[in-house]
Amino acid sequence: MELSDWFKGFERGISCLAPEQRASFFSECAKNCVKCGTLQIYQGLYEKARGDLDIFFQESNxxxxxRSEIIEKDSVYDLYFMECTCMxxxxxxxxxxxxxxxxKQSILYVLHSLWKxxxxxVTICESILRGSQHCKIQIETTNNGNT
Known part of the structure; x- marks a missing residue:
């Protein structure tokens, strides 16, 4: 059996999960993935921005x-990835x-790690896997958990 054959079953399996189950499943995968390098990149941006979200997203450009855009200062951002980086x-x-x-879970994990x-x-607005030219992710923040 080829490894690609195993992943066909993986795809079918995740399609059977409820959205909440997929979020839980992928949150563990995401944590493991970002700890292998991506988290350190964003920690560097966080330190350079001194925790300021607007500067953080400006620096991410x-x-x-x-690419990123500040939609509403201190609260809403659009983050774009020009290619799918998932191996x-x-x-x-x-x-x-x-x-x-x-x-989505990777971004949530990184943000929660930096701004406890x-x-x-986090909302996926567009994605390459959905047929778009890029991935567009909207990030909204609040201090009280009412998102």
């Missing part, structure tokens, strides 16, 4: 393949848009 997709193993939940006092809502 300097990362290769990343499972890049190596041809997984192509379902359900995989984008992992990206804030709550975030």
């Amino acid at each position: 300097k990362l290769p393949g990343v 499972l997709h890049r190596q041809g193993y997984v192509s379902t848009p359900l995989l984008c939940e992992c990206s 006092e804030k709550y975030f809502r």
